[in-house]
């Protein structure tokens with residue numbers, strides 16, 4: 001996968017002291033191949049690679065951060081640029097009703113997303129959802145049931161009615177009489193692109209003059225997503241994309257590829273089957289996912305729900321100052337206990353390879369307890385200044401915690417390893433590379 005590829009690229013660069021031109025070329029070749037395989041337009045790939053090269057050979061940055069951090073940071077930023085830095089909000093028509101037409105292949109998530117958007121919009125608006133998928137009776141019922149559950153007004157065909165454009169047209173009067181200022185048209189899909197469907201959608205567009213035409217794309221689609229988006233965009237002029245099923249084994253390919261090939265912004269992300277599972281698309285988060293940096297914000301959210309604000313503040317401060325002490329490590333251990341399944345937490349850690357490193361070190365609950373005991377046996381001064389823990393102190397700590405000097409040594413080694421990773425992250429999040437800590 002793209003994510004694995006990037007992880008390999010960064011693993012190859014890690015441990016290098018200085019970046020030679022050869023290193024840069026090698027890394028760029030890999031980046032290039034990875035992006036091409038993710039169906040990113042070759043022209044876009046060329047631009048990205050050139051941007052990376054120009055920045056990677058800059059003397060100033062080379063001195064301030066390590067090579068792998070440098071390439072990592074630049075790739076991250078360039079990916080964000082491709083996907084669109086700022087969120088693209090849904091447009092509300094100055095002249096109601098606002099009409100959204102949902103299009104996409106069968107099974108992409110149109111019906112679900114229609115209700116999701118209606119639900120989200122019902123905070124300041126009164127949306128009406130309209131069943132324009134008349135191919136299968138079940139499709140109309142599906143929308144009706146979802147809408148009912150979410151308390152959203154519904155409009156559908158009369159018994160035996162077969163023309164979706166007529167339904168869409170009539171929905172306007174219905175919306176007006178029911179004081180709905182938004183109309184969401186759920187349309188039919190096909191398993192494949194199909195000229196008949198396109199013509200149907202074109203006439204619907206003509207009849208309803210939609211404010212937005214939103215393409216719903218299953219994020220698992222992969223390569224095909226580019227063709228799908230291209231064709232829909234050509235025929236209908238898309239205004240936005242909704243990427244669905246990002247809660248699954250989501251890859252970033254489609255978001256990069258679709259945005260780069262069509263230029264249409266990705267506006268929303270579906271992240272579950274329930275009608276509340278809809279988020280504003282976040283390019284940063286997606287870039288982190290693609291390059292295997294882990295779901296940083298997801299991790300922060302999780303940590304936040306498990307710890308007090310004071311703890312968070314302290315940890316954030318430590319990260320900013322690149323000071324990671326044994327106290328922080330103790331705090332993290334205690335948090336991890338509260339967080340639940342360890343593997344999940346490890347997956348979300350923001351440092352590539354971190355989950356592997358930590359897995360080797362400390363996944364065993366018994367060892368976690370011992371580590372905790374060891375740190376608790378240290379004085380406050382020792383926890384904050386681990387470098388003072390020499391031979392005699394190690395012995396005392398081992399005795400105090402009921403462990404051995406060897407184990408104390410292991411904990412200190414593990415601490416050094418974590419400190420190294422935190423440093424990397426701290427620099428990326430606040431340093432010259434341009435990373436920003438999410439607010």
Ligand code: GDP
Nearest residue numbers: 106107108109110111112244245270271272273
């Ligand atoms: P349509 O054929 O395009 O109207 O697609 P549907 O809305 O009927 O969705 C197809 C399937 O995908 C259904 O089982 C939905 O529950 C599921 N689905 C849609 N969006 C999401 C999502 O964001 N996450 C997950 N896990 N499932 C989704």
Ligand code: MG
Nearest residue numbers: 110111133139
């Ligand atoms: Mg449907």
